[in-house]
Amino acid sequence: MKIIIAPDSFKDSLSAEGVAQAIAAGLAQVWPQAELVQCPMADGGEGTVESVLAACNGELRSQSVRGPLGATVEARWGWLADSQTAIIEMAEASGLQLVPPGQRDACTSSTFGTGELIRAALDLGAQRIILAIGGSATNDGGAGAMQALGVQLLDAEEQALPPGGLALAKLAHINLKHLDPRLAHVRFEIAADVNNPLCGPHGASAIFGPQKGATPQQVQQLDAALGHFADHCAKVLPKDVRDEPGSGAAGGLGFAAKAFLGAQFRAGVEVVAELVGLDQAVRGADLVITGEGRFDAQTLRGKTPFGVARIAQQHGVPVIVIAGTLGEGYEQMYAHGVDAAFALPDGPMSLEQACSEAPRLLRERAADIARVWRVAALRMR
Numbered sequence: 001m002k003i004i005i006a007p008d009s010f011k012d013s014l015s016a017e018g019v020a021q022a023i024a025a026g027l028a029q030v031w032p033q034a035e036l037v038q039c040p041m042a043d044g045g046e047g048t049v050e051s052v053l054a055a056c057n058g059e060l061r062s063q064s065v066r067g068p069l070g071a072t073v074e075a076r077w078g079w080l081a082d083s084q085t086a087i088i089e090m091a092e093a094s095g096l097q098l099v100p101p102g103q104r105d106a107c108t109s110s111t112f113g114t115g116e117l118i119r120a121a122l123d124l125g126a127q128r129i130i131l132a133i134g135g136s137a138t139n140d141g142g143a144g145a146m147q148a149l150g151v152q153l154l155d156a157e158e159q160a161l162p163p164g165g166l167a168l169a170k171l172a173h174i175n176l177k178h179l180d181p182r183l184a185h186v187r188f189e190i191a192a193d194v195n196n197p198l199c200g201p202h203g204a205s206a207i208f209g210p211q212k213g214a215t216p217q218q219v220q221q222l223d224a225a226l227g228h229f230a231d232h233c234a235k236v237l238p239k240d241v242r243d244e245p246g247s248g249a250a251g252g253l254g255f256a257a258k259a260f261l262g263a264q265f266r267a268g269v270e271v272v273a274e275l276v277g278l279d280q281a282v283r284g285a286d287l288v289i290t291g292e293g294r295f296d297a298q299t300l301r302g303k304t305p306f307g308v309a310r311i312a313q314q315h316g317v318p319v320i321v322i323a324g325t326l327g328e329g330y331e332q333m334y335a336h337g338v339d340a341a342f343a344l345p346d347g348p349m350s351l352e353q354a355c356s357e358a359p360r361l362l363r364e365r366a367a368d369i370a371r372v373w374r375v376a377a378l379r380m381r
Contacts, residue, residue, distance in 0.1 A: 005024055005027075006020070007023065016050065017050065022362035040276075085130065106251070122180060133190060139208070141229045154172060198227075204222075293325070
């Protein structure tokens with residue numbers, strides 16, 4: 001019996017590696033002889049670096065950078081020396097978790113620190129840079145990151161624009177003369193789980209601005225400012241990518257990465273699956289177990305269980321999901337490679353209690369699944 005364990009993290013509770021270990025412990029109670037292969041996963045959001053390094057034996061590095069509101073933060077990023085690949089999780093430098101709820105400001109927050117992480121990867125000789133861009137606190141169209149890499153964004157008086165998306169409304173000129181020349185020799189990939197355009201009713205400002213502190217009026221102002229930024233980018237860059245899927249990811253960092261860096265947009269779970277070798281691991285397996293904190297209709301938008309199920313389906317391997325909660329529409333995943341889904345709680349409990357007891361609950365659910373599977377296997381003999 002070969003079982004692949006490929007979950008995402010459970011937010012505010014366990015890392016993907018911790019989830020995989022708990023599931024493996026529960027399975028081992030019932031199937032001590034089973035081959036259990038742990039492949040911690042992610043979809044481009046928080047935990048992507050940790051999942052990849054856990055599977056690839058990469059190196060965790062740290063860099064002091066400018067946080068979303070200007071204060072210095074210590075940001076971690078991953079380095080795979082064999083392939084000269086850097087995995088940069090923008091949330092480490094420009095993430096929402098770095099800003100207390102009362103201080104969130106979509107108008108002035110900046111991705112400058114993410115650009116500093118890219119620069120650190122260039123200093124190490126990176127040939128490939130993967131930008132995992134979930135969980136941002138920013139809505140600056142990636143302007144801050146590009147400024148950190150040498151792009152000059154100037155107003156009508158030829159003064160550098162201050163940080164933040166709202167300042168882009170005063171953009172009068174873009175100077176690319178000082179853009180870091182090393183960027184031209186690096187392959188960039190965007191790993192994300194959203195496909196929004198930069199502007200409009202489904203764009204970065206309208207959909208994600210409010211959770212970053214933007215009022216309805218500020219959402220309109222930010223959307224206009226990003227559109228103005230895109231207009232100027234179209235004058236100096238070969239292609240206008242504002243309407244392409246993913247350009248609105250991370251408050252528009254997806255737009256800047258595509259427009260200035262030539263980045264390729266990919267579903268985050270696909271990038272992680274490739275790096276950890278999930279396709280090869282699933283070949284010949286008897287069962288795949290995946291999971292996430294909340295399993296619902298949104299999972300279809302490219303979250304980890306969806307990506308894992310697609311790979312397993314290609315090889316005819318059944319998939320079971322263990323989730324913190326089963327939300328509205330989770331049954332839709334049964335048409336996309338998932339065979340069964342189970343929630344963690346074993347009775348009424350608060351979210352805080354469920355999070356704190358997640359290791360025990362994961363072990364118990366995994367053991368229950370193993371028992372049912374064993375009974376079914378015996379009946380079929």
